[in-house]
Amino acid sequence: MQKILDAILADELDAVASLPVPDSYRAVTVHADEAEMFQGLPTKEKDPRKSLHVEQVATPELGPGEALVAVMASAINYNTVWTSIFEPVSTFSFLKRYGKTSPLTAKHDLPYHVVGSDLAGVVLRTGPGVNAWKPGDEVVAHCLSVELEHPDGHNDTMLDPEQRIWGFETNFGGLAELALVKANQLMPKPGHLTWEEAASPGLVNSTAYRQLVSRNGAAMKQGDVVLIWGASGGLGSYATQFALNGGATPVCVVSSQEKAELCRKMGAELIIDRSAEGYRFWQDEHNQDPKEWKRFGAKIRELTGGEDPDIVFEHPGRETFGASVYVAKRGGTIVTCASTSGFLHQYDNRYLWMNLKRIVGSHFANYREAWEANRLVAKGKIHPTVSKVYSMDDTGQAAYDVHRNAHQGKVGVLTLAPEEGLGVRDPEFRAAQLDQINRFRGE
Known part of the structure; x- marks a missing residue:
């Protein structure tokens, strides 16, 4: 592994094809025999630092259509937090089902799960049938793993019945020195970004793109008023950027003045600090x-000059969903991709049906949407929101901080990269974007 890293750091990328692939590598895992370790505890008391392990694991066999990537950096997403606290179910049930799909997928069904759904790194090997990528290519990966053997997936791959999230519903994820992906997960690494910056947008950037911009989501247009929950967070920070870039007006909901200031740094002007306003949507x-829904709606109208949101960008779930349905404008759209505060939503259906509103479910993104989202990063139209970077040995602490919502933007993790700041190929273009790239740093 050290020889592979030395070649990458020396910019001798052509050499990696001739270097042997190690039999094992360091990875962040959860263990099947610990899946009941938090049983009986409230969600907030479940501690990822106790369940996430950094250990040596065997290198998986490379199959047709797959690629083995040397991972320089990765990032934390909520799905890693869910995996680490075994909620809403243990991910080993996903791995067991996937392992039964075919002889090729049987390798995913293991007593440990290598987690992580983001990466930036260098292709080491490609399997039979891979022509678009070669060893030495610098890449990022999106997290859609799809079999594409069913007709439903050929219009929108997210509708394929064998669609999964890599590193969450599959094994060999990105929080490791090596990762196994399908070749159609790979995209070019933006040349002006460091490894940790390039690794951080993947899941959340693609998710926000489909949810807000794509016709498969809310199909945002110029002039729309977009209410964004958690607007300075890992997902909301990209939604805020897409709204601003697309000619919409974001109304950013945050939970502190520090988070409000981050939204202002991105260019947003209409901000609601829900903590300062004291909203309590549940009695x-x-x-x-x-009454709190109405008070919240009145605040939105006060900021927008009397307009209700055309789109509500939802992901907190249970805590906020009733308010989201209420405040959306007549004929508006509530688009949801997650339920970080609870999966069982309640809302007053009168405000939905009588006002012709729509609820749209959105889950990650197809390859085209992920590619477009990554292209905007490469062009400097969308910027990383990395606030802090951890070592791989401290991944448990990183996940714990995200679990407690003690973070801003995205939290990065160095895997093979020995330090931050490496991997930049276009310093001139980077210099022009540096203020935007560093907006979240130190927050």
Whole structure:
């Protein structure tokens, strides 16, 4: 592994094809025999630092259509947090089902799960049938793993019944020194970014693109008012950038003045600090408070000059969904991709059906959407939102911080890269983007 790293650091990328692939590598894992370790504890008390392990694992066999990547950096997403606390179910159920799909996928069904759904690195090997990529290519990976043997996937690959999220519903993820991906997950690494910056947008950038911009999501247009929950977070920070770039007006909902300032740095002007305003959408565990929905809607109208949101960008879920349905404009769209505060949503359906609103489910992105989202990063139209970078040995702490919402933007993890700041191929273009690239640093 050291020889592979030395070749990458020396910019001798053509040499990696001739270097032997190690039999094992260091990876961040969870263990099947620990899946019950947090049983009985409230979600907030479940600690990823206790369940995430950094250990040596065997290198998987490379199959047709696959690529083995030397991972220089990765990042933390909420799906890694969910995996680490075994909610809503243990991911080993996903791996067991996937392992039964074919002889090729049987290797995913292991007593450990290598986690992580982002990477930036260098292709080491490609399997039979791979022609678009070769050893030495600098790449990032999106996290859609799809078999494409069913007709439903050939209009939109996200509709394929064998669609999975790599590193969450498959094994051999990106929080490791090596990762196994399908070749159609690969995209060119933006040349002006460091390894850790390039690794961070993948999952959230592509998710926000489909959810907000794509016709498969909300199909945002110029002039739309877009309410964005968690607008300075890993997902919301990209939604805010897409809204601004697309001629829409973001209304950014945050939970502190520090997060409000980050939204202002991105160019947003309409901001609601929900903590300062004291919104309590639930009276108790079972009952919401419609008066708070109305107060929240009035605040939005105050900021927008009387307009309701054309689009509500939803991902908190249970805590906010009733308010989201209420405040969307007549004929508006609530588009949801997650439920970080709870999966069982409640809302007053009168405000949906009588006002002709729509709820749209959105999940990650297809290859084309992910490619377009990555292309915007490469062009400097969308920027990474890395606030902090951890070593691989500290991945448990990184996941713990995300679990507690003690982070801003995205949290990066160095895997093979020995330090931050490496991997830049276009320093001149980078210099012109540096202020935007570093907006979230130190936050």
